[in-house]
Amino acid sequence: MNSRGPWYSSNTCVIWLVEEIPTSSDPNGYLISSNIRSALERMGYLGEERIWCYGPENQSSTEAEWFDVCYESIGDKDKRVRRMLFDMITFASSCDDGKQNNMMVISKTPLTDECFRVLGSFEARGFNVLLVQYDDEAELFRSADAIFDSTTLLDGSRPMDFDSVSWSSFGNWETDSDPGNCTDTVRLDLSSLSFNDIIL
Structure with a gap:
């Protein structure tokens, strides 16, 4: 697993499996x-x-709340999960290997074994994988602190809190060699994957 830090060039996909649309x-x-x-x-x-959201109904929150959030309504939960996995794999296959790539998955219910298998494949490719588990969707999104406190890495450990560390301990992001460069030992085989295979 590659080291974690304040990346100058980072690419993050946030996947949110919505149970209940929060209101404010x-x-x-x-x-x-x-x-x-x-x-x-x-x-x-x-x-x-x-940021992609997958929910059971059309979003009804205010426009401000959903600014910059792509929301997709799919009634059947199994189909929502399959669509989520398809989009995650599509995102990963299009990522630039020259950047540090990150995947954050937000879900109230425990993820399936298939989800963990896919996320493990991402991690093996050098992705930083973040899991956000919570009890109350509305409370979770009221503050960045609540989201941070609900986040773990794929192995269950806590991410580093860069608000509490000295920035002087880190090198220059623009001139230092990229710590995210690593040998890409695992590749997802997307050659036979189609949208219908995931959704149907």
Whole structure:
């Protein structure tokens, strides 16, 4: 597994398996995407993020809450999970090996063995894999701190909190060699994969 740190060039995919769409009592709303990004920054994952949500119904939260969040409504939960896996694999296959790539999965219910198999394949390719488990969806997204506190790595350990460490201990992101470069020992075989294989 590669080391973790404040990456200058990082590419993060956030996958959120929605159980119940959160609503806000705050008249000004709160930005779900902003809180997710702030939590990632606290863990040292900087750069481009893409956020996908998969839920059982059409999203009804305010436009502000869903800014920069791609929401897909799929009624059947098994089909939602299969679509989620398909999109995760598609994202991974398109990633630039020159960047540090990260995968964050947010789910209230325990992930299936198939999900863990796919995530393990990502980790073997050098991805940093983050799992977010929670009890209350609405409370989770009210703050970046709540998201951070609910996050573990794939092995169950806690991510580093870069808000509590000295930045002087790290080298120059632009001039240092990229610590994310590693031998790509495991490749996902996508040659025979089709959308219908995953969804149907």
